[in-house]
Amino acid sequence: xxLRWEEHMASGxxxxxxxxVNRLAMDETWYKRAVDQHSIEPESFVFSVPFDSGGxxxxxxxxxxxxxxxxKGHRAPAAVVGLQFQxxxxxxxFINITSACTxxxxxx
Numbered sequence: 373x374x375l376r377w378e379e380h381m382a383s384g385x386x387x388x389x390x391x392x393v394n395r396l397a398m399d400e401t402w403y404k405r406a407v408d409q410h411s412i413e414p415e416s417f418v419f420s421v422p423f424d425s426g427g428x429x430x431x432x433x434x435x436x437x438x439x440x441x442x443x444k445g446h447r448a449p450a451a452v453v454g455l456q457f458q459x460x461x462x463x464x465x466f467i468n469i470t471s472a473c474t475x476x477x478x479x480x
Contacts, residue, residue: 397452401420402418402420402434402436402452402454403436403452405418405420405436406418406436406437406438406452406454407438407449407452409438410438410440410449414440416437417435417436417437418435418436418437419433419434419435420433420434420436421433421434421459430458430460431458431459431460432456432457432458432459433456433457433458433459433462434454434455434456435454435455435456435457436452436453436454437452437453437454438451438452439451439452439453
């Protein structure tokens with residue numbers, strides 16, 4: 373289950389605490405997807421948004437990554453780490469990064 377979390381919320385926000393919404397973390401879709409994705413690409417992250425998020429301006433993106441342990445040739449999920457952030461922040465960073473590259477030799 374969920375053992376540790378840290379909230380970085382702006383003052384005055386009234387959203388429920390992460391632990392209240394994700395009481396059974398191992399049963400949550402974000403947890404299962406991260407574990408499943410690990411078998412396809414162990415270094416990858418899974419980015420997801422709520423199914424019913426629509427086009428709202430306060431959509432939260434959840435980025436998750438599964439951590440596995442290995443013992444005597446057997447692998448098992450030990451944890452899923454992640455971060456939630458506003459979609460608008462991701463979009464802003466994307467635009468800033470992609471618009472800075474004009475195709476010259478300095479683009480990476």
